[in-house]
Amino acid sequence: MPHLHKPLAKLAAWILLSAAALSLKLEPAQAQAGIVVENAKAEIVFGKTIAFSAKITAPIPIQQISLLFRGINETVTRVETVQFDADGNASFVYDASQNIFPPFSKIVFWYQATLADGNTYTSPQTEINYDDNRFAWRVNTRANISVHWYAGDDAFGAAALDAAGAGVIAFNNLYPVAFDQPLDVYIYSNADDLRSALPFGGTDWIGGHAHPENGVALAAIAPNDSQKIEMETILPHEIAHILMYRALGENYFKQPAWLLEGVASNMELYQNLGYDEALRDAASKNSLIPMQDLCASFPADSGSAYLAYAQAEAFIKYIRGAYGNGKIAALTGAYAEGLDCEIGVTKALGIPLNQLDQNWRETELGQNVFGATLKNLAPYLVLMALVLSVPIWGALDFLINRLRYGKK
Template sequence: MPSSPLISLRRAAWPILLALVFLLPAAGRAQGNPPRIVESTAESRFPDAVVFRLTAEADAPIEKIWLYYAMQGDISTTRQAVAFTPSRQVSAEYTWDTSRITVPPSSPVLFYWEVRDAEGNLTRSEETVFRYDDSRFEWQELRQDDLVVRWYEGDAAFGQSLFETARQALNRMEQESGRPLDFPVYLVVYPNREDFASWHSYVEEWVGGQAFPPLGVTVEIIAPGDPTDWVQDVIPHEIAHLFFYQAVHGATADWPRWLDEGVAQYYEPGDHARDLALVSAAAKEGNLIPLEILSGSFGSDTGKVYLAYAESLSAVLYMRETWDEASFAAFVAALREGAHLRDAMQTAFGVTWEEFVAGWLTWLGTPATPAPPPTPTPTYVYPTAPSWYTPTPLGETAGLAASPSPEPSSTPRPAVTATPSPEETVPPGGGVTIGAALLFWGCILCGAGLSMLFGAGILFWRWRIRHR
């Protein structure tokens, strides 16, 4: 007597049910108390390494420990499996090698741990922000709200003068942009080029200051007794890079290079007559570089780099002299909300891009109806330094000029950011990003489910054939 369809379907379902049981995550079968984090620390061995340490305990033997870490502003987090001896009480350690990359002092490093025991219980620690300070020196510090200034050579009066210069610049930027900082900024001051160069993978001889906007850090070479005009120019310049990164930062914000550098120079209190004269002469001779071309790298030709910076400054000066603070604040707000540069100008200033350029040329003393610029085909440079950088041996030093050449700051946007060392880069390497892990297991589960459904269909079809 042939078996009933119901009995056959039950028999066919057993393999599917068993497969689903084995595919369930181990965490779903976990019982008991989760592991407990006893201690979590990070140690600076600047500039060579960060050492992360964990002590944990559990009722069942701890079998897995993962460290998750990233620099502030990174778009992904590195997941690193940490080696240790399984036990109910464990200590684990992982060293992040930074000796071959450029990580500035006082960079914020975000990290947390995951610990899993033999029963599948999982614990995740709270995320910690660790400041990767240069532990080789005895730092002095002044701190107020959203500003921190650190130096190690010079007395309290020297530090106070640095702080006041930075504070005044920030206050002015906040007032004119209509918004405060999103996170604090750090001004870190080295007194000589040798110490400054020691944490770089490369640095040009003329560099006097650098800004790392996603990190909120600017590092500068300023010694007690340096010319006042240099100090009063370089600090506001680099602070402006940090501030306006935060002011306009967004997923679609359009902040071209000429605008970034022009705004930074605008906040320098020094005399810009020489720069404006250079731009006016280039305009009259028909040698201006179209602003559209200056959206990316300024190139490597010294003369063109000087002109690019001078043009950037003059365009921002024209903008600020033509429209009031409220219009400028509206312009910044539109960019932050994701508007394209042209749309932001139309919204805040009431002019098209072509009208803005024509007005700028008239302001320079040239005809207001220039020929259309060529279609820009700049080569965008997104390494950890501009394309004209070449490594400087760390043993070499040079005196600090009041106006380093070819520019007063070395870090154009995008800013210098740390890249994980080869053994930690994902992929390949020991760590994987969370998104990649979820995608992998999602594919496995989906594939298993489809396979089981296909198998059930085959069994049902065979039963139908036998019982026709």
């Protein structure tokens, strides 16, 4: 290019260099030609081991093989050097006993091999489902919702599906959100089975647990006379966490604990009568937890955690009654902007958190405790009437179709 001006020549050279760099990056086919990975497998013994194995071959000798893997929502990738024999049979056994990977999440893995020419080649990725395969799960699916259970009869599964559907409807009434992604509910028959699937024995005291990023809700519900009440309490709570995550994405993690747990607890279709007692008791002893202290997380010990849930539930109910349901989205919106716990309330409701906390205590837990209790029941009665009067599946189909056809 003799006639180009100097800056133009520089630019042309830069473009050529960039194109060269780009073409290197864009040639996975050539890179993969360096190694051939066959029979890439990961055998899961849930809560114990994940045995990765593959046959990896190359036209020239292999110096080293690494296995790389991570949970689909993790940002950190584990890298392990794997043993391999002369035929290229590689294997690595991962110790899964710490339950770092959530049950029913996805794990992605791939291999890298360094060959005798010093180049490192990367295989395509393989995705596996890290399912809790200790149990023979049955499944019942309708309108994007699947419930899975292993104890209990067909009626148990049908009741669970109805409770989950009612949870989706209830949440949508408070906080409209697209319901276009599958949602999976896994019902263990007892708390021990559930706890043994979770890293720290679970954080929700309620007998449920959600992995919102994975669209998975877990619950411990035994098949018995009270199964319906437990389903209609636990499932809407855990489903609310999932739908809130879908509404907010990563901004979910910027929300105060009292807001997330308060909204989820408001979705439970039965009032926890123990909450009122705990609130009255704490109010009389002046031992209510300042809402400020429930921003980052809830207390670890079960007694304080119970009071924290009771407060969060009543606090959100108070906000809904005093300011309107629409203010819940105003709150999550303020926190999504990154505002701190005190300021988020100020922006959404025009009053600082500590003042709102004070108003709630005075209004709902002041002198007229009995009246407050009756008043506290009202939103439940409305919600239950609403849920019971709406044909769940027709409404869900409507939600999904409205989305599908882009209607408002």
